[in-house]
């Protein structure tokens with residue numbers, strides 16, 4: 001029986017083996033494991049790729065979010081953390097780390113509903129909340145470019161400008177994605193990227209980067225990730241040890257060469273899925289916005305009539321992996337309870353999504369036949 005994994009990192013390693021082996025060998029030779037030359041090189045290359053002034057390597061996507069928010073708190077409020085009545089508007093349909101980073105920055109996450117067709121934050125809800133809650137002390141917006149597709153950044157930046165809010169983009173799933181001609185992570189005050197191995201630009205462990213055009217934020221983020229000071233032995237702020245390892249930087253650097261090719265391959269696989277599944281009754285495809293260059297970190301469909309779990313089991317029996325990103329909305333998690341977060345209105349679309357979405361195998365090196373096999377098995381499930 002065919003085996004189709006969600007992702008095949010071994011296959012990708014074989015594809016770029018020489019680059020990666022050479023990069024690791026170079027590290028073994030120079031032995032500069034902390035903030036070695038590959039870290040600066042990676043920061044400069046990504047800054048150039050995104051078209052931003054600064055990139056700061058970090059130990060994960062989560063830390064990139066925390067560093068962004070803490071740097072903003074210090075810059076805007078002149079204090080180490082936000083207060084818990086400083087509100088940050090974000091989506092409930094994301095990975096836990098998005099909301100968790102808001103808590104760790106001291107602020108109050110306000111969870112808003114999503115657009116049911118793109119799964120990204122509903123910008124109308126952002127507007128409504130700001131109009132209907134004049135007493136709320138909203139300080140920022142944290143949009144998540146889920147599954148590799150941009151949120152409507154034009155609209156979000158317009159709202160942020162009107163209400164004087166900062167914007168931190170969660171770009172963990174969308175390296176190389178764009179809104180019109182702008183790379184994601186170059187539009188808000190900062191972008192927070194993740195190099196978790198399964199991300200569309202992933203390392204061989206944890207890592208991430210903060211992108212920004214703001215000199216002050218860049219300087220603060222750099223201080224915070226190295227214990228909080230310019231001088232490690234005499235610090236100014238409550239900091240972290242959140243550096244990216246030299247080895248991870250070297251690996252990500254060698255994979256960066258392939259990112260455009262791999263994003264393009266993902267988009268081609270997505271097109272095959274879309275063509276094959278578009279007329280299947282019982283499935284709703286995600287909407288791709290014409291303004292967004294969608295990098296298809298995931299190809300996610302919605303399964304109607306509570307059949308998602310049954311389909312997932314059936315696919316597994318046929319050797320096909322699939323994943324539910326995400327089975328719980330953030331506002332239903334204990335960590336965000338006890339007055340630690342707020343919700344606005346009904347989060348019905350987020351809740352429906354948690355019960356109906358299914359992400360299909362999306363390996364850039366997946367063959368046409370493998371993708372067709374997944375399509376055929378899904379079709380066979382619905383045609384009974």
Ligand SMILES: Cc1ncc(COP(=O)(O)O)c(C=O)c1O
Nearest residue numbers: 060061062095097172194195196
């Ligand atoms: C949307 C989103 N935000 C944040 C993160 C956190 O990134 P990391 O796992 O590198 O900490 C992830 C991925 O894990 C993510 O998918």
